Each structure stands twice: as structure tokens, then as C-alpha cells.
Amino acid sequence: MWSNDTAAPFLLTGFLGSEGTHHWIAIPFFAIYLSILSGNGTLLILILKDRILHDPMYYFLAMLAGTDLGVTLTTMPTVLGVLLLDQREITQGACFTQSYFIHTLAIVESGILLAMAYDRFIAIRSPLRYNSILTNSQVMKVGLGVLLRGFLSIVPPILPLYWFPYCRSHVLSHAFCLHQDVMKLACADITFNRLYPVILVALTFFLDALIIVFSYILILKTVMGIASGEEQAKALNTCVSHISCVLVFYITVLGLTFMHRFGKHTPHVVHITMSYVYFLFPPFMNPIIYSIKTKQIRKSLILLFSGNSSI
Numbered sequence: 410m411w412s413n414d415t416a417a418p419f420l421l422t423g424f425l426g427s428e429g430t431h432h433w434i435a436i437p438f439f440a441i442y443l444s445i446l447s448g449n450g451t452l453l454i455l456i457l458k459d460r461i462l463h464d465p466m467y468y469f470l471a472m473l474a475g476t477d478l479g480v481t482l483t484t485m486p487t488v489l490g491v492l493l494l495d496q497r498e499i500t501q502g503a504c505f506t507q508s509y510f511i512h513t514l515a516i517v518e519s520g521i522l523l524a525m526a527y528d529r530f531i532a533i534r535s536p537l538r539y540n541s542i543l544t545n546s547q548v549m550k551v552g553l554g555v556l557l558r559g560f561l562s563i564v565p566p567i568l569p570l571y572w573f574p575y576c577r578s579h580v581l582s583h584a585f586c587l588h589q590d591v592m593k594l595a596c597a598d599i600t601f602n603r604l605y606p607v608i609l610v611a612l613t614f615f616l617d618a619l620i621i622v623f624s625y626i627l628i629l630k631t632v633m634g635i636a637s638g639e640e641q642a643k644a645l646n647t648c649v650s651h652i653s654c655v656l657v658f659y660i661t662v663l664g665l666t667f668m669h670r671f672g673k674h675t676p677h678v679v680h681i682t683m684s685y686v687y688f689l690f691p692p693f694m695n696p697i698i699y700s701i702k703t704k705q706i707r708k709s710l711i712l713l714f715s716g717n718s719s720i
Contacts, residue, residue, distance in 0.1 A: 418498040419591070420580045423491045425677055435492035441689055442489070445481045448696030449474040451710070459709045465543040466532070469525045470699060472552055473654070476518045477692035483510045484585045484688055491584040501575070504586040509567045511688075512588055513559045515662075516609075518691070519617045520555035522658060525651050526621040527551070533628050533644050562613065566592075566605045573597045582677075583684055618659055625652070650702040657694045661687045 423431050452474040456462045487507065490496035499507075532539050566588055573595035581590045592602040628648065635641045665687045668680060699706050 417579055418500050419504050420497045421487055421491050421499055421584045422582055423584050431492045441693055442485050445692045449478045452696050455709045465548050466528050468548050469528055473521045476514055477695055480514045481692055488584040505570045508586040508588050509563055513563045516613050517555055517559035519614050520558055522655050523617040524551050526624045529648050529651055530624045530628055534631050562609055566602050650699050653698045654695050658691045661690050
């Protein structure tokens with residue numbers, strides 16, 4: 410379908426060829442969304458209410474939970490709208506705004522995982538100076554820096570979308586708006602929009618991952634210098650939750666990247682499924698990982714659900 414109306418709304422797409430089963434597909438999606446909202450929402454409540462969790466490590470965890478909620482609330486309305494109500498139309502302004510927040514929050518999440526690696530690095534390398542280095546003020550500055558990096562770095566490729574003419578098909582390939590989808594529909598020179606994201610990914614996701622790996626090399630070096638095997642295990646155990654979240658996030662990022670780059674002949678449904686895994690799996694898994702692997706979170710959960718007033 411081709412359109413000469415450059416202001417016409419875009420059309421979102423669910424699972425092509427499976428439109429008749431969209432209502433059934435919506436059931437697990439809705440269940441996962443509810444799990445993400447309740448899991449991350451509970452983490453935020455715990456960290457807010459329990460004074461024992463008023464610690465840099467948990468402040469960064471609260472930022473991670475907040476970001477995961479943001480990703481879910483940004484994508485959920487249009488995905489469920491397409492699957493449950495067959496509401497495929499989305500105005501151009503709403504589409505560009507959704508795209509901006511989706512990509513921004515991905516960079517913010519990467520930055521928070523980097524900040525959490527810094528937190529673990531300080532906790533293990535300089536445990537006696539931990540609270541003096543990572544003060545509340547310092548945590549706020551790091552958090553603000555992560556947010557500014559995410560929200561400002563996505564502005565350059567999103568702004569041109571507002572003035573591009575769209576004379577090609579207005580049909581998008583997902584049930585949400587992505588920059589790479591929208592720019593392909595523009596009848597304009599999109600060289601900048603093609604190149605900028607490549608540079609941005611290298612300077613954010615790739616660089617963040619590299620620094621995280623380097624920080625854990627230094628952490629491991631420090632841990633190996635501890636005489637007691639029990640103390641070594643205790644030190645490494647404090648990193649397990651963060652390492653798990655890092656792996657969940659970057660494996661899905663790499664999976665989606667390789668799928669787009671090398672999976673041109675892969676069935677369309679695989680591409681679509683992988684994109685949903687990217688948006689749903691980390692927010693779904695992060696609360697579970699921290700609830701299982703972090704002793705203090707488990708204790709706080711028990712107190713919360715037992716109705717103990719001390720939390």
C-alpha cells in the first residue's frame with residue numbers, strides 16, 4: 410500500500426499470517442506484562458519502604474526497575490491494542506515519541522548496568538571507603554548522568570523524523586515504533602539516520618559492555634588476592650545478581666543485532682518474536698534474579714507480604 414498523504418497515520422503490525430490468533434497470543438503477553446509491572450513495582454516499593462535497602466546498590470537497582478517499567482509502559486499500549494483490539498493506526502507524532510522513549514530507555518538501561526558494575530567494583534576493591542565514595546549525592550549524579558546520556562543522545566536521529574516526507578508505504582513491521590522501521594518509510598536522504606545509530610551503539614552498548622568486562626577482570630583479580638576461600642565466595646556472591654542481569658540484557662541485544670544483520674532469510678515471525686524477547690525478557694527476569702539471588706531482597710519480600718509493619 411502506497412500513500413501520497415505524508416501526514417497519514419502509520420499502521421502497526423502484529424504477527425503476520427496469524428491475525429486470527431492474535432487474541433490468543435495476547436494472553437501470554439498480558440500475563441508477562443502484569444508480571445513485569447508487579448515484579449518491578451514490588452522492587453521499587455521494597456527499596457522505598459525498607460531502610461535496610463537504602464544503600465547505593467539498591468538505589469541503582471531501583472533505577473533499573475524504574476527503567477524496566479518505563480520500557481513496558483512505553484510498548485504495552487500499542488502491542489495490546491494491536492493484539493486485542495486490532496487498533497493498528499498510530500499518529501506520526503505518537504509513533505516518533507514512542508520510538509524516542511524505546512531507544513532512550515535501552516541506552517539508559519545499559520548505563521545503569523554500567524553504574525551497577527562500578528558499584529560492585531567499589532564495594533569489593535575499597536569496602537572500607539564504599540559509603541564515603543558512593544554517597545547519596547554521588548549516586549544521584551551518576552543516575553542523572555545516565556539519564557542525560559540516554560535522553561540527549563537519541564534526539565538527533567528522532568528529530569528529523571518529524572520533518573521527513575513519508576510517501577511510501579505507511580506500514581511498520583512491529584506493533585510498536587522503532588527508529589529503523591520508520592526511517593525506511595521516508596522519501597528523503599536518510600544517510601545521517603543510518604550512520605548515527607551505528608556510532609551511537611558503539612559508544613554506548615559496546616563501550617558499556619567493554620567497561621563492565623574490564624571492571625569484572627579487576628574485581629576477579631582483587632577477589633583472588635583474598636586469602637580465605639569463604640571470603641572469596643562471599644565477595645563473588647554479591648556480584649552474581651548483577652552479572653546475571655548483564656548477561657540477560659546483552660545476550661538479547663546481541664541476539665537481536667545479529668538477527669537483523671545476518672538473518673535476512675530467517676522467517677519474519679522469528680524476527681518479530683526476537684524483538685519481543687528483547688523488550689520483555691530483561692524486564693521480566695531482572696526482578697526474579699534479584700529476588701532469588703539477593704538475601705536482603707528475599708527478607709524484605711517476606712516482611713512485606715507477611716504484613717510486618719517494620720518495613
